[in-house]
Amino acid sequence: MEGISVNLISGRTAVQGQNLDSKLSDEYFGEVARCDLNGADMEKLGVAKDDRVKVTTAYGQVVVRVDQDDGILAGMAFIPMGPWCNAVVNGDTNGNGMPSFKGIDATVEKTTEPILSISELMRTYMD
Amino acid sequence: MAELTDVVCSLCGCVCDDIVLEVENNEVVKVKRGACSVGKAKLLGHHRIPSPMIRENGELKEVSYDEAIKKAAEILYKSRRPLLYGWSSTVCEADKVGVELAEELGAVIDNTASVCHGPSVLAIQDVGLPSCTLGEVKNRADLIIYWGANPAYAHANHMKRYSYVSKGFWTEEGKKNKKLVVVDPRKTMTAKMADVFVQIKQGYDYPVFSALRAILRGHADVVPDEVGGVPKEQLMEIAEMVKGAKFVMTFFGMGVTHTGARHNNIVNAIQFTRAAHTHTKASIMPLRGHYNVAGINQVLTWETGFPFAIDMARGYAWYNPGEDSATDCLWRGDCDSAMIIASDPGAHFPGPSLRHMAKIPVIQIDPYANPTTEFADIVIPTAVSGIDAEGSVYRMDNIPIRLRKIIDSDVPTDEEIVGRILTEIRALRAKEVQ
């Protein structure tokens, strides 16, 4: 199945905030290793809630579970701020100090690959 | 069991200070009133790192505080360009020792504003900021605008304490005589509460601000039928709401600092406020994320002259965000060691810049294990500010409030640990000079 092109943004959520001091918890994992899509886009991808998707940008790729949020327009994707979203964010700030955490060109496709735990994710940055 | 009142929450930039909670056997057992779900979670506490640790052969091994401090001092002392990053989730007293440490080492010192409201600071340095304290909004504002922010999630008490839902002197009926406008590419929880929701095309805030300024300055004729996904009619409607209000208050968040034009978005937001000010009273305020991110900016500014992203290698503060921001230092591989305190770059920095953090020695000072711990060579747990450590913090409107210590503990504070590292480094330097 093909992927779709989206504009990827990130941000805070309440459950993410409740777990700022417990980022190694299951609740954090469940909330933050997640991508929200509009229902129409989910249909295009052939995914249902809690299926896994791979999000790819020019800077990296990450596997997360998917959830539906029709507050997001088709063609957009939202991943809560955190290590999974940051796996695909550009580290180059173009000299202004602020990375592009929002407005990233991404493709999303259905996948069977596993979601990495925080430990595994951090290890991908270590040679 | 003791009931404590007027407890101050140490999570987000709201710094709510009317929390009522119960403490029993030196533990917070119940949060009765005043805290939102996020603050409540913080106050009730989470599993804390029980002991300092040093990484040996890839595994973290428990050690004493003395050992961890000594090793941390050695690393920083030998380092040619240390990065001291974080500071936003601890108290000013600790921040001050951090500045002293940066000065002693000639280090780069930066805080989380670099990935948050740093662009807002840059905008203020361009055009200034017409603003006020949160109580002014509570008492006077009848038109509230949240732009690129979702307080229902990120600052959950904000509307009820300070803005849309709150009741004050000229706003006795709460939201009944107020209007709420929310501008966001997503229909968020906050957007669902709005009288007017502007579903802006993501990244198009800059031209939309410009369009509103043009309308407010009497040049609606230059505005096209649609700007950034927003129909002209809606822009005209908002301008009319501004003109008809007694006090317009705009709050903004990461939706405008993280995208496209960055600090230029904020400059334009401020200029929009000034345009509104030609018709009525108008102010604007960034929604600071952490409870003391404003505080570290204040401390850095009064102690060094500059607010964040500071390089002390020359013996004075060298300020050039984009060069000496933590994100850039890591991306370019500039620093050869890092001390991460009261923050979590492992979770919140772009992954690609973490590659360098994996290569250098990292000291983590934090009560809680988190993604940064994976990179840490030394881990030093400290007391939680607002729970077992007291100190000075600055709310999002720069009002200073004092956190209390509400339970006892033997755990050293951030201030103490940073101080001990500094003392140890000075001892190393004195020895070398001999």
Next chain:
Amino acid sequence: MAAESELIIKNGVVFDPINGVKGEQMDLFIRGGKIVEAVSNPKVIDAEGRVVMPGGVDIHAHIAGGKVNSGRLMRPEDGRKGLVPKTKVCRCQSGYSVPNTFATGYRYAMMGYTFVMEAAMPPLAARHTHEEIIDIPILDNAAMPLIDNNWMTLEYIKSGDIDLLAAYIAWMIKATKGYGVKVVNPGGTEAWAWGKNCNLHDAVPTFDVTPAEIVKGLAEATEKYEMPHSIHVHPNMLGHPGNFEVTKATYDLVKGIRPYRDRPTMHATHTQFHSYGGSTWGDFESQAKSIAEYINVNDHMSIDIGSIILGDTTTMTADGPMEYDLYQITGRKWTNCDVELETGSGITPFLYSGKSPVNTIQWAIGQELALLVKDPWKVALTTDHPNAGPFIGYPIIISMLMSKKRRDELAAEVHKAIYDRSELPSIDREYDLNEIAIITRGMAAKTLGLSEHGKGHLGIGADADIAIYDMTPEERDAGKIQKAFLNTKYTIKAGEIVVKDGEVVATPEGRTIFVTPECDQTLMDEMLVTLEDRFDKYYSVTFNNYPVQDHYLPHPYEIKAPWRS
């Protein structure tokens, strides 16, 4: 230990106006941080005929707190002007008109100053002022809370409850660990919270009292106590052409009020900004003569001059509307912060140019005031730092007041408007060192009530805060005078040498001086019922979290102000 160490300063020519010493060769003996009668085994400083004065006492400067830091934050370009690397003794330095806290302490001490009053502390942010004061090395400090646009003040003025107002003042000064009652654009800053302003007899929206009533009421309430200092007033209409009449009318308001002892009933600050004639910027002229005449014939007033230093600076006051007007004129960056139930502030950079007729006349006015007021005991030297200029410019003003020649040289370099729109070129008077000592330490110490607490003089028992300037009393060359007053030969603070040969050699921590007005508990309780209600309904912090905690004054010095019998 330093406290008990002994020091003798010999062969100095001492100017100690409070004790009537006007340039006498005498030795000074110091032990335990105080001036004493005799010592046995002292370290010796030979002043070699140099000028010796008590440490400078600055009655009004904006050096610590929210708007000062806003000024620093928004002006990295100012920060870059004064970068000095740290040394073994000193922390890093930055800034010119908004120096960092370390530079503030070092540079004042290098000029021989040992006490500076933070001019305006927004009460809700008092902790911030105190945190910055902690980080100012060497100097002793105090801070004045703003109590004139506060809703409680406005309500009590309206109802005429002066005793309850006095109780509120006591509570506020105690809660903020403040020194006295600061008044800035009374009523007008509350109006600015709605985008408006008030002239002296305009009713404040909603509260329906006038600035005139506020000033009078606050003076009456303040004088219920044995307060060391009178109300300290920044009158309405600052900076407007023609404002000199409003200024005099403001001074008149407190004429009938008896201060608790022989001191003024009002200290009017940065009077230069309030001595403007004409009606527009086009026919703008100095009315310093009129204000000076008023001060000459009225003994209930004291002033500080707020004299301009030509060049770039940063303006910052609680006069929100005035700062907005300034921003409208210049179009430069502008920050505003209205403070709930209390006050406000505005900050914007400004350039005083000798090429501008208006700026030139402004520049002349500050000096005219000092030269036309006959009694130097009514005058303090200030620049309303940094509004009229940075404090580092004080030596420039000193040299101009002492040298007619210097004034004439400079008058030829600035705009020729100085010749027909001000009196300055026609004034011959030159200050002598005794008078300089009065306007830079003696007058301020007396007017603040600090001379009874060891400041501003060198009598037995005084704090051993001493400045030794690298010049002899005969020096008349303006350039040399200016140089001498910029960097001392020695500055001594509490008996410890802190500056030597123009360099900081020690950085002890200073004290924070605060006043505790003593109010009858029943009266206080009555006031508290109302105050707690206002906290509950309108403030965004709780009543219990509001007062400044002891932690913020690591070295406190308390002055009690009992209720007058």
